[in-house]
Each structure stands twice: as C-alpha cells, then as structure tokens.
Amino acid sequence: MSHSRSGRLSARALLLAVLLAAGSAPAEELPDLPLDPTLEDILRVAEQRNPGLRAARSEWRAETEAVRISGSFPNPMLSVGTMLSDVETRVGPQKESVALMQRLPWPGTLGLRRESASAAADAAEARYRDDRLALRRDVTVAWLDLYWLGRATELTEKNLNLLANLESVVRAKYRASSASHADLARIQIELGVLEDRVRSLQDRVRPATARMNALLRRAPDAPVPVPERIPDLPAAPAAEDVLAELRSASPRLDEAESRIDGAAAGARLAERGRWPDWTLGLKWIRVGDAIDPTLEDSGKDAVMVDVTVELPIFRGKYSGAVREAQERLAAARSRREGVEDGLAARAEAALFEWRDADRRAELYAGALLPKARESYQATTAAYRTGEGGFLDLIDAQRTLLDLELEHERALTDRGRSAAEIAALTGTERGVEVSR
Numbered sequence: 001m002s003h004s005r006s007g008r009l010s011a012r013a014l015l016l017a018v019l020l021a022a023g024s025a026p027a028e029e030l031p032d033l034p035l036d037p038t039l040e041d042i043l044r045v046a047e048q049r050n051p052g053l054r055a056a057r058s059e060w061r062a063e064t065e066a067v068r069i070s071g072s073f074p075n076p077m078l079s080v081g082t083m084l085s086d087v088e089t090r091v092g093p094q095k096e097s098v099a100l101m102q103r104l105p106w107p108g109t110l111g112l113r114r115e116s117a118s119a120a121a122d123a124a125e126a127r128y129r130d131d132r133l134a135l136r137r138d139v140t141v142a143w144l145d146l147y148w149l150g151r152a153t154e155l156t157e158k159n160l161n162l163l164a165n166l167e168s169v170v171r172a173k174y175r176a177s178s179a180s181h182a183d184l185a186r187i188q189i190e191l192g193v194l195e196d197r198v199r200s201l202q203d204r205v206r207p208a209t210a211r212m213n214a215l216l217r218r219a220p221d222a223p224v225p226v227p228e229r230i231p232d233l234p235a236a237p238a239a240e241d242v243l244a245e246l247r248s249a250s251p252r253l254d255e256a257e258s259r260i261d262g263a264a265a266g267a268r269l270a271e272r273g274r275w276p277d278w279t280l281g282l283k284w285i286r287v288g289d290a291i292d293p294t295l296e297d298s299g300k301d302a303v304m305v306d307v308t309v310e311l312p313i314f315r316g317k318y319s320g321a322v323r324e325a326q327e328r329l330a331a332a333r334s335r336r337e338g339v340e341d342g343l344a345a346r347a348e349a350a351l352f353e354w355r356d357a358d359r360r361a362e363l364y365a366g367a368l369l370p371k372a373r374e375s376y377q378a379t380t381a382a383y384r385t386g387e388g389g390f391l392d393l394i395d396a397q398r399t400l401l402d403l404e405l406e407h408e409r410a411l412t413d414r415g416r417s418a419a420e421i422a423a424l425t426g427t428e429r430g431v432e433v434s435r
Contacts (some may be wrong), residue, residue: 030048030049030217031044031045031048031049032045032218033045033216033224036225037225039139039140039143039227042139042143042212042216043136043139043140045216046135046136046139046215046216047132047135047136049216049217049218050135050215050216050217051217052131052135053128053131053132053135056124056127056128056131056132057128059124059127059128060121060124060125060127060128062124063117063120063121063123063124063125064121064124064125066117066120066121067114067117067118067121070110070113070114070116070117070118071110071111071113071114071117072110073102073103073104073105073110074102074103074105076100076101076102077100077101077102077103078098078099078100078101079097079098079099079100079101080096080097080098080099081096081097081098081099082095082096082097083095083096086288089287090290090295091287091290091295091297091298091299091300092287092288092289092290092291092298092299092300093287093288094285094286094287094288094302095285095286095287095288096285096286097283097284097285097286098283098284099281099282099283099284100281100282100283101279101280101281101282101308102279102280102281103277103278103279104277104278104279104280105277106272106275106276106277106278108272109269109272109277112265112268112269112272113265113269115261115265116262116265116266116269119258119259119261119262119265120258120262122254122255122258122261123255123258123259123262126251126252126254126255126258127251127255129251129254129426130251130252130255130426133251133422133423133426134423135215136419136422136423137419137420137422137423138215139212139215139216140415140416140419141416141419142208142211142212142215143212143227144230144412144415144416144419145208145211145412146205146208146209146212146224146226146227147226147227147228147229147230147412148408148409148412149201149204149205149208149226150205150226150227150228151408152201152405152408153198153201153202153205155401155404155405155408156194156197156198156201156401156405157198159194159397159400159401160191160194160195160198162397163187163190163191163194163397164191166187166380166393166397167184167187167188167191169383169384170183170184170187170390171184178386179390183390186390186391186394187390187394190394190397190398194401205226206221209221209222209223209224212224230411230412230415233414233415233418235358236351236354236355236358236417237351237421239347239348239351242347242351242421242424242425243344243347245425245426245427246340246343246344246347246424246425246426247340249425249426249427250343250424250425250426251426252339252343252424253336253339253340253343254426256332256335256336256339256340257336259332259335259336260329260332260333260336262332263325263328263329263331263332264329266325266328266329267322267325267326267328267329269325270318270321270322270324270325270326271322271325273312273318273321273322274312274315274318274322275312276309276310276311276312277309277310278307278308278309278310279307279308279309280305280306280307280308281304281305281306281307281308282303282304282305283303283304283305283306284301284302284303284304285301285302285303285304286301287299287300287301287302343424346420346424347421347424347425350417350420350421350424351417351421353413353416353417353420354414354417354418354421356413357410357411357413357414357417358414360406360407360409360410360413361407361410361411361414364403364406364407364410365407368403369400369403369404369407372396372399372400372403373400375396375399375400376393376396376397376399376400379392379393379396380393380396
C-alpha cells in the first residue's frame with residue numbers, strides 16, 4: 001500500500017464497536033431536525049436517517065463478520081455405520097463403526113483467506129466513509145442552494161420595493177408633466193420583470209426543499225428552515241496541500257488500496273492451491289466375541305488412523321487460477337492509478353472553482369458593489385431633481401441587483417467547492433457550522 005492503515009485501526013475498531021452496539025440495540029424512532037437547526041444538526045440527522053449510508057454501514061458490518069469465519073478450519077465430519085451383515089475377523093465379527101475426520105488446508109491457506117476477507121472488510125469500510133463524505137457534501141450543497149434562494153429572493157424583493165417607490169416618483173412626475181409616458185411604462189415593465197423573478201425564486205424553494213428532505217429521508221414537503229447566512233471561508237488552499245491530503249486520506253484511494261491487498265492475497269492463495277489439503281481420520285470399529293472366546297484379543301475393538309491427501313495432478317487448472325489471480329491483481333493496481341488520476345483532476349477543478357469564487361467575492365465586495373451602490377444613489381438623487389436621465393437610473397438599479405446576486409453566488413460557490421474538496425480528500429474541510 002502507498003500509505004499505511006495501521007494508525008487508524010484502533011479508531012476504526014472503536015467506531016465499528018459503536019455501530020455494532022447501535023445495530024444490536026432495540027429499534028428506535030429516527031431523529032428529526034430541531035426547530036432551529038444548524039448545518040451540523042442537518043448533517044447529523046442525514047447520517048442517521050439516510051438509507052444509502054445505512055446500507056453501506058450494514059455492508060461493512062457484514063464484511064467484518066466474514067473476517068471472523070474466513071480463517072476457521074472446516075467443520076469436522078462424523079461418520080457412524082453399522083454392518084448389514086457381520087464381517088468375520090480373526091478376533092470376532094465387526095458390528096458398528098464410528099469415524100471422525102478433519103480436513104486440514106495446507107499451512108498458510110487459512111491465513112491468506114483471512115487476509116483476503118480483511119481486505120474486503122477494509123474496502124467496505126472505505127466505501128462507507130466515502131458514502132458518508134459524499135452525503136455530507138450533498139447535504140451541504142443543498143443547504144447552500146437554500147441559502148442562495150433565500151438571499152436572492154430577499155435581495156430581489158428589496159430592489160422590487162425600491163423600484164416600487166421609484167415608480168410612485170415617476171408617476172408623480174408624469175402627472176406634473178415632468179416625466180414622459182415612456183418613462184412610466186418602462187419602470188412598470190421593470191416592476192413586472194422583478195415581480196416575475198421573485199415568484200420564480202419562491203417557486204424554486206419547494207424543489208430545493210424536497211431535495212434536502214430526500215437526503216434526510218423525510219416527506220418532500222417537510223419544513224426545512226432557509227439559512228439566513230453562511231460563514232466566511234478562508235481562501236482556497238494550495239493545490240499541493242490538497243493533493244497531499246487526497247493521497248493520504250481519500251476513502252476512494254483507501255478502497256482501491258484494499259482491493260490491491262485483497263487481489264495480492266488472492267494471488268498468493270492461488271499459488272498455494274498447487275499444494276494439497278490433508279484429511280486426518282480416526283475410526284473406531286466395535287468387534288464382537290470371536291467364535292472361540294478363548295482366543296487372544298477376542299472381541300477387541302479396532303482403532304484406525306488414516307490420512308487422506310488430495311492429488312493435484314491436473315496442473316493446468318491451477319496454472320490458470322494463478323494467471324487469473326495475477327491478472328486481477330494487475331487490474332486492481334491499474335484501477336487504483338485511474339482512481340488517483342480522476343480524483344486529482346476533480347480536485348484541481350474544485351480548486352479552480354474555489355479560487356474563482358474567491359476572486360469574484362473579493363471583486364464584488366471590495367470594488368464593484370460599493371461603486372454600484374454609489375452610482376445608484378447618485379442617479380436616483382439626480383433623477384429626483386431632474387438632472388439625471390431615466391434610463392441611467394434603470395440601468396444603475398439593474399446593475400446593482402445583478403452584482404448583489406453575483407456576490408451571493410460567489411459566496412455559495414466557494415462553499416460548494418469547499419464541500420467537494422472535503423469529500424474528495426476525506427477531510428472535514430468545508431463549510432463550518434453556522435446558524
């Protein structure tokens with residue numbers, strides 16, 4: 001393996017013990033969201049309720065149980081027989097027999113089987129961790145989408161109110177013949193456009209809520225509070241740091257490594273298949289009295305020990321099994337390389353989105369939005385005094401709204417990128433808990 005799992009064994013064992021204890025406890029009603037949930041509240045409930053994650057957890061448990069039995073000896077066999085007709089021997093007739101047989105795999109075979117099963121359990125554990133991180137990412141993205149819809153609706157409604165107030169000004173100027181009918185019609189058109197945008201944003205909350213509820217395994221129309229704000233995130237991390245985290249902690253890579261370990265154990269097991277299994281037997285035969293009861297050893301029971309050895313004379317099938325196992329090992333190694341390349345490409349794309357969101361958020365907050373607000377206030381004041389044009393006012397209002405929405409989109413895009421990086425690298429890097 002490219003990175004060792006030994007440092008995580010105790011933590012994994014503790015986590016699995018907790019999960020097994022939870023699974024053996026009486027069934028309880030699944031938790032629901034509190035009245036004012038934080039993102040962490042939603043994530044915790046999703047982990048407890050999501051059926052996909054619960055399925056992955058059960059598969060991990062099943063593979064762990066398989067490890068316990070994979071290294072066990074085959075069951076012994078007991079044979080009991082009775083003679084349909086007595087078989088006369090010198091010391092007397094044979095009556096019944098009892099035989100006990102135990103199959104013994106070639107030394108090291110059981111250890112390899114256990115190693116292969118342990119690798120499968122490690123792969124299942126890695127899949128569970130990957131599914132958990134993917135669920136946390138999806139929930140976080142759904143939470144951010146709800147936030148953006150809430151903020152977009154709030155900002156659009158605010159601009160709609162501003163435009164409505166301005167419409168009354170234009171109407172008054174129109175009555176005083178200091179504004180044209182075209183100006184009044186134009187601002188009423190703008191009001192209609194914004195009203196339609198508000199309704200569209202409000203309608204989008206329902207499917208966004210249903211998406212979140214699907215992740216939480218709740219009714220589609222169950223209430224989910226729309227977040228009022230999201231926390232600030234740091235600037236995008238360096239690509240070298242993210243790639244290092246990915247190689248050392250990614251569950252996808254852990255699963256691929258475990259697949260390699262399992263295939264390597266399977267290849268060694270195929271090599272070991274050239275050597276035969278043994279069967280040891282102990283047989284007891286009850287003997288009746290001889291015809292001449294004075295004969296020495298008359299009626300003495302017989303005890304026999306036998307050894308049975310398979311004869312692996314069909315060498316072709318063993319060579320084929322070895323080649324098959326070696327090809328599976330080569331496939332697992334190639335697949336691991338492909339997984340790492342794919343994860344690295346996705347990480348680079350997410351980092352680009354994060355850096356781009358950082359740039360846009362800084363540009364809008366630090367330069368464009370202050371200037372747009374200043375321009376809108378100036379053009380509004382100029383129009384009220386008759387010194388500014390109506391089209392300039394409408395353009396300033398539309399520009400301000402677009403920049404406000406783009407700023408909020410940049411903030412949510414940054415959170416989405418952070419959630420994607422967290423899911424890829426197996427870290428908890430992402431949107432922090434916030435109300």
